[in-house]
Amino acid sequence: MAKRQIILDTETTGINPREGHRIIEIGCVELVNRRFTGNNYHVYINPEREIEAEAIAVHGITNQRLAAEPKFRDIAKSFFDYIQGAELVIHNAAFDVGFIDHEFARLRPALPPVNEYCAVLDTLKLARELHPGQKNNLDALCRRYDINNSHRTLHGALLDAEILADVYLLMTGGQVSLNLAAEQHQGEQGDSGEIAIIRSSKLKVVRASADELQAHESRLDLVQKKGGSCLWRN
Known part of the structure; x- marks a missing residue:
């Protein structure tokens, strides 16, 4: 049976949903059997409240930027349908899952908590087990696994999810990802062509x-x- 994983990240108006902070961006990268499918999910959200200055300094997203974006209730069903039944792979999962559960609980009718329909794998916990006593934030892991994140000057949910996907795969043994366009071309031409490998593992x-x-x-x-x-x- 195919294993579907969603590498997920969010950006928010602040730190604590119990203080009324909201999600402003969701980025997801889909893996099936450890292969990138290209079926990703990305959305900006109008939080209906002010974004804290400290948060803007991290992700660079302003209220003006989000003024014309949909509210969470407008995207909730499509997001729920996208993640339902998958294993969510998240760095510091308690933070993102806490915000998602908070947003789902605000809906009328409310949607159930994430752990009722998704498994959750916390890559921060995994990294701490693999590298005890070391820094295990996303930037530190990129340096440790030789992943180029020089284009990451600010945090962004989809960019961070893409980087985390690379980190996760290398932390757990590596993989090859199929070039989907090449695979489609091969299907049209028969089985004589080769599948293009665009990623390779870095094995110990x-x-x-x-x-x-x-x-x-x-x-x-x-x-x-x-x-x-x-x-x-x-």
């Missing part, structure tokens, strides 16, 4: 210790003594 190399190498050589000695052939010594 684990080398054998001296004791393991000695044990391996001893095993080969035994194979040869019994009359067998050793490819490693040919």
Whole structure:
């Protein structure tokens, strides 16, 4: 069965939804079986309240920019339908899920909390397990995994979701992503063409210790003594 994951990020008017802060941008990147599908979701939202200056300094989004954008209630159904049943992959998931649950609870009728229809994977928690005692924000992870985020001068939900997708895949073993246009062309021309690989994993190399190498050589000695052939010594 195909595994559908949504790499998700939000931008908000402030830090705490309990103080009336709202979501102003949602960005999502879809993976199916660890492959980018191109079926992404991105929307700006009029929060119907002022955005704090500290928040604007982070994401650069102003009330003037959002004046003509839809309200959350206008996009709630399409967003709910998009994420329903997927595993959400979020950096510091408690923050984003808390805001989404707050927005869903404001609706009439209300929509249920995220954890009732989505699994949630927190990449911040995963990064802390993999890299204890180190900085594990998105910028630090980009440096650690050699991901170029030089174009990221301000936070943005879709841009951050795209970067997080790369970080997540490298943290969990890497993958190849299919060039969808090439794949479609191949389908039209038959199976003779090659699928274009546009991403590759950066895998950790684990080398054998001296004791393991000695044990391996001893095993080969035994194979040869019994009359067998050793490819490693040919």
